[in-house]
Amino acid sequence: MTDEPRPESAAESPAESSAVLHDELLALGLEAARRAGELLRDRRPADLGVAATKSSAIDVVTEMDLAAEKLITGFLAERRPADGILGEEGASTAGTSGVRWVVDPIDGTVNYLYGRPDWSVSIAAEYAGETVVGVVAAPMRGETYHAVRGGGAFLDGEPVRCRPAPPMDRALVSTGFNYVHKVRAHQAEVARRLIPQVRDIRRGGSAAIDLCDLACGRLDGYFERGLNPWDLAAGDLIAREGGALTGSRPGRRPDGELTVAAAPGLFEPLQALLDELGAWHD
Template sequence: MELKEIAEKMQEVARGAGRLITEAKHPEVFVKEGHANFVTSMDLASQKYIIEGLAGLLPGANFFAEESEQNRLKPGYNWIIDPIDGTTNYMLGYKHSCISIGLVQDGRGVAGVVYNPYLEEMYVGIENQGAFLNGQPIHAANRGMEDAVILFGTATYYQELADLTFAAAKAVFDRCADVRRSGSAALDICYTACGKCDAYFEIRIQPWDYAAASVVAREAGCAVTGLQGSDIRYDNPVGVLTGNPAICREIYRIVDEQAARLKGERK
């Protein structure tokens, strides 16, 4: 099956999962390990729906999903799924969450679908075929740092990274037009892909949060790397930086400077 056909099925499944979560009334909330780390009954229902919808598409493909107890990237095809990216937003009725479905083949992202059901925005990236928003091609912006809006993320359950994250965000804020923190990494990365914003960074993030969106961003012309300039990986949590290549280089430098400063202060 061609990647374009696979991506069409991924979109169909994402739309169905989007309807499922937005039509739900009063989902149950459960606490996972770590500070302010939540899962809802609709995360679980959405994940089940997505896995069932994709199960026959690529026989033998592995599923790597946020709400599974064990995740391991395997050779060949891997579906990397976040059934609701932005769960805390979802719990609170703060309508900024999405369905994220990525397809990774032998360690490389080859297709990604990110669906915001509240705005009915479908972001799609297909290897060597481009990036799209609701069927229209999208491209990264080319603004300079002083005119840029930079997005950043930080998970509350990685509290040991908070000082560096917010120090870097403050230093970035001093050099750019403005900063944002939305609570959905997948949407933030897609916003850089379509030029709504200019870059996104997070010091540690799980593969299901960025797998799909990273393909969208790469196909839209963004730099997509590990935060220290390494290649992106999908098997373990990593730092992620994506956006306008020139701005990304400046953010690398800022994060390194702040890390060195904090290390010196703690000696």
């Protein structure tokens, strides 16, 4: 006996097919982030040291960055071997499925090196070039943030939303600084000129956490120059799904030149001011 063809009306629609894929990618991203977070939290050596440097002598990689990326990429490759992977610490696979994972095993490595709590595991899944799933685990906070494109932002499974936009002079804005001295000097000048025009500035040390804090209403705005895809892929989606707008210079998406994020109503004047202050160049 042969199976009868599935009736046309019962065939899976493209929307249903996408939802199934997104659910699968979210489940894998959450599990990979959980495993990596436990490794990093529970097995951090007391004498943790620098394994390598990147853009400068103070832009560090630890042995735990490498171990966490190996765990995440191995887990994902075992379950979806046709997917591509881009990792901060060198993982790079083209893939054939249309899905690419973008992985930052420790976002906030210097915080992690010093035993500070603001570091995270950031995992995003792209499909056909668009980020569709974002997961950020902050083990020392005991928090996990996630978003699926079009489905809202969540903290530990509960929906979150960014704060209503305040006037610029009442906005709490976070930023970060590059590890190249020349770039840092210009960023400090931008911050000096910005700070009289906002409530205050914070510097947490993890772009992914900053973007998630924006989505949760813990910040009003965020900007940073020099981010890489793995720094912002998951956090950018979570911020947008939490109601924030994100961009670079006016008319552009977030990129390595500049990432700006804030609630509608604050985003536009903040972006314009940062463009005027030259936050996008050295």
